[in-house]
Amino acid sequence: MSVVKIIPNNVYDFGTKKELNPELWENFKLKEEVRETLLEIAEEFIDFLKIYVKPTDIHLTGSLANFNYTRYSDVDLHILIDFSDIDENAELVKEYLKSKKIIWNDRHAMAIKGYEVEIYPQNSEEKHYSTGVYSILNDKWVVEPAYEDVSPNVSDIRKKASDIANEIKSIVLEPDMNRIDRVKDKIMKMRKAGLESEGEYSIENLAFKVLRRKGLLGKLNQVKRELYDEKFSLNEELVI
Numbered sequence: 001m002s003v004v005k006i007i008p009n010n011v012y013d014f015g016t017k018k019e020l021n022p023e024l025w026e027n028f029k030l031k032e033e034v035r036e037t038l039l040e041i042a043e044e045f046i047d048f049l050k051i052y053v054k055p056t057d058i059h060l061t062g063s064l065a066n067f068n069y070t071r072y073s074d075v076d077l078h079i080l081i082d083f084s085d086i087d088e089n090a091e092l093v094k095e096y097l098k099s100k101k102i103i104w105n106d107r108h109a110m111a112i113k114g115y116e117v118e119i120y121p122q123n124s125e126e127k128h129y130s131t132g133v134y135s136i137l138n139d140k141w142v143v144e145p146a147y148e149d150v151s152p153n154v155s156d157i158r159k160k161a162s163d164i165a166n167e168i169k170s171i172v173l174e175p176d177m178n179r180i181d182r183v184k185d186k187i188m189k190m191r192k193a194g195l196e197s198e199g200e201y202s203i204e205n206l207a208f209k210v211l212r213r214k215g216l217l218g219k220l221n222q223v224k225r226e227l228y229d230e231k232f233s234l235n236e237e238l239v240i
Contacts, residue, residue, distance in 0.1 A: 011213040014152045014206055016067040020145075023113040024064060028141075030134055034112060038136050041110055042079055045119050049100055056080045056124045058136040064115060066132035066145040068200070072213045074118040075111075077136075083123045090123065097121040129195040150201050160207035161214075164190075168216045172223055177231075180224045187211070 019025075024034050042058045062076030063069040083093040101119055110117040122128065132145035164187060171179050187208060194204025211217050 011072070011210050012154045012157060013070050013072075014068060014150070014157075014201070014209075016148060016150050017069065018067070018147065020067065021064055021069050021073075021113075028144075030060065030136070030139065035136055035139060037112060038075070038077055038117075041117055041119070042077060042136070045079065045104055045121075048104055049097070051086060053081055053086065055137070056082055057138070057142075059122075059128075059142065060134045060136055061128065061130045061132060063132075063200075065130070065134050066200070067147050068150070072209070073115055075115045076118055076120065078120045078122045078128070080122050080124045083125070094123065129199065131200060152201055152206055153203070156203045157206045157210060160190075160203055161210040164207070164211060165214070165216055168211075168220050172219060175223050175227050177224065177227050180220060180227070184220065184224075187217070 020028065024031060038060065039058070042055070046053050046055065057080045059078040059080065060076065061078055063073045064075055081097070083090045086093045098121075101121060104119060131143060133141070133143040135142050164183065167179075167183050171183065190204045191208040194202030194208075199205075
């Protein structure tokens with residue numbers, strides 16, 4: 001008889017589990033059906049790019065490649081690409097791939113065992129901070145996770161997340177493009193600093209995840225899109 005574990009519906013749930021997610025893993029190896037499906041998704045995305053791309057590797061990373069997965073986890077599928085193979089202007093390549101990723105995610109809602117697949121085209125030169133990274137191409141660990149009994153300070157996470165949540169709520173009430181960009185930049189720098197200094201369990205990174213779980217980051221992006229569309233729309237009165 002199989003046992004189904006119920007993962008708490010709690011945006012502050014960051015405690016570690018004592019095993020990798022059994023829906024995806026068996027004997028510390030990615031299940032073959034999962035691996036094959038992820039490879040197919042990656043190939044579909046590469047075809048969607050409409051340019052020649054040969055990935056240097058394809059990684060599964062994030063909480064589902066670790067012991068800290070929750071019901072909010074995504075399947076973080078990183079497609080590693082040498083941007084210089086596409087064009088010498090790495091920033092141009094980055095923006096192109098970012099745009100294609102956004103369009104892809106808008107058109108597709110793929111899931112593995114109930115977890116949404118999030119694709120990220122990553123420059124192979126880009127430094128990635130994660131304690132769990134699995135090579136889908138080579139079917140082996142790049143960075144093997146180690147179990148730690150971690151219980152992050154929820155009150156510190158709550159305070160850090162609440163400060164930014166209040167800023168976002170203020171922007172939603174009075175939308176302003178400059179304020180949106182400043183807050184998005186602040187969030188990005190906050191998370192990066194936390195990952196670099198203390199890793200995935202940093203207060204900054206976990207506060208970022210709380211904001212995402214609450215839908216506030218999505219709301220911020222939605223408000224930005226609406227402002228952008230309004231700026232370039234021409235309103236005309238109907239004359240009868």
